[in-house]
Amino acid sequence: MVHVEINESGCRGCRMCVDICPTEVFEFDEPARKARVRESEDCIGCLSCSYLCPSKSITHSDFPVVKNFYRDLQFCRKKEAFL
Amino acid sequence: MSETDSLRSDLLEAMNFLGAMAAGLEEALGDPSKSISYLAGEKLGLQFSSGANRVDDLQDALQEVSSILYKNHCLWAFEPFKKKSEKEMVHLSQEGEEIMLVFRDCMIRQSLFCYGHPQKGSLCNMMFGFFSGALKNITGYSSRLEIVHAGENACYKRLTLFRKQNPLPA
Numbered sequence: 001m002v003h004v005e006i007n008e009s010g011c012r013g014c015r016m017c018v019d020i021c022p023t024e025v026f027e028f029d030e031p032a033r034k035a036r037v038r039e040s041e042d043c044i045g046c047l048s049c050s051y052l053c054p055s056k057s058i059t060h061s062d063f064p065v066v067k068n069f070y071r072d073l074q075f076c077r078k079k080e081a082f083l
Numbered sequence: 084m085s086e087t088d089s090l091r092s093d094l095l096e097a098m099n100f101l102g103a104m105a106a107g108l109e110e111a112l113g114d115p116s117k118s119i120s121y122l123a124g125e126k127l128g129l130q131f132s133s134g135a136n137r138v139d140d141l142q143d144a145l146q147e148v149s150s151i152l153y154k155n156h157c158l159w160a161f162e163p164f165k166k167k168s169e170k171e172m173v174h175l176s177q178e179g180e181e182i183m184l185v186f187r188d189c190m191i192r193q194s195l196f197c198y199g200h201p202q203k204g205s206l207c208n209m210m211f212g213f214f215s216g217a218l219k220n221i222t223g224y225s226s227r228l229e230i231v232h233a234g235e236n237a238c239y240k241r242l243t244l245f246r247k248q249n250p251l252p253a
Contacts, residue, residue, distance in 0.1 A: 041167045045237050047235045066237070
C-alpha cells in the first residue's frame with residue numbers, strides 16, 4: 001500500500017498537490033495554511049504531487065516503481081556490467 | 084549484438100517511430116489524429132480478443148482483457164481502483180457501468196517520456212481504442228476509456244461500459 005507524507009516545515013501552502021491529486025489524497029488546512037494528507041490509502045502512486053511540489057516536501061513509500069525502458073544501449077551495456 | 088540487445092534496439096526504434104508518428108499527426112491534423120490512433124487501437128483490440136471468452140460481469144471482462152494483453156506480450160498492466168470511502172468497485176451511472184482503473188506500466192507512456200512528448204495526446208487514445216475493441220468482443224457493449232489524470236508513474240482512467248444501449252451483434 002502506498003504511503004504519503006508531507007514535511008510540514010517545508011510546505012509553502014501553494015495547494016498544487018491538493019489541486020493535482022486525482023484521488024483527493026490531500027486537503028488544505030486553512031488556519032495553518034499548509035496541505036496535509038487526508039487519506040494516504042487513496043494514493044495511486046502517480047507521483048505527480050511530489051514532481052510538482054516546489055519545495056519537494058512530499059515523499060512516497062511502498063509504491064510500485066515503473067521501470068523505464070533502456071534509453072541508450074551503449075550506456076546500458078556499461079551499466080549491466082555492475083548488475 | 085546479442086539477441087536481447089537486438090530486441091531492445093528494435094523496441095527503441097519502434098518507440099521512436101510511434102512517438103514521431105503521433106507528434107507529426109497531432110501537428111498536421113490536430114484533434115482528428117486522436118481518431119486515427121483510436122481506430123488503430125480498436126483494430127488491435129478486436130484482433131487480439133477474437134477468440135476471447137464472452138463474459139457479462141465488468142470485472143471479469145477486465146480480467147479477460149488483462150490476460151489477452153499478457154498473452155500478446157503487451158506491457159499495459161492495469162488494476163481496478165476504489166477509494167477507501169467507496170464500497171463498490173463498479174458504479175452505476177446514467178450511461179451504464181463505471182469503474183476506475185490505474186495504469187502503471189504503460190508502453191505508450193514510456194514511449195512518450197523517452198522522446199519528450201506530452202501525455203494525453205493521440206497515442207494515449209490508442210489505449211481507449213484497444214479497450215473499446217476488446218470489450219466489444221468480450222461483453223458485446225461499446226465502452227469509453229477516459230483519462231482522468233496522466234501522471235509520471237501511473238495514470239488514472241475512468242472506464243464506462245454502455246450497458247443502457249442495445250448490445251452489439253456478436
